[in-house]
Amino acid sequence: MYxxxxxxxxxxxxxxxxxRLTGTLTTRVEGEIVTFGQSKTxxxxxxxxxxxxxxxxxxxxxxxxxxxxxxLDQYSRVEPTSEPxxx
Numbered sequence: 001m002y003x004x005x006x007x008x009x010x011x012x013x014x015x016x017x018x019x020r021l022t023g024t025l026t027t028r029v030e031g032e033i034v035t036f037g038q039s040k041t042x043x044x045x046x047x048x049x050x051x052x053x054x055x056x057x058x059x060x061x062x063x064x065x066x067x068x069x070x071x072l073d074q075y076s077r078v079e080p081t082s083e084p085x086x087x
Contacts, residue, residue, distance in 0.1 A: 008033050011081040031062040
């Protein structure tokens, strides 16, 4: 897990790109961070903690109240949309 500079309550935009044969597919989600952490998947992965594949995940609450869970990867970019909350 890498250093995540944002805290619950911060507003962010997450932009992800999925490489394809012809071009890339770009998705964006914007809202308030609810939680951030690592979660294990149902996928088996040898020599990992609990023998599972662990992913960095951010839960975002969009302005309309919808909750979105985003799996972060090397194609993810997290951008602040306002000043971070004070610690």
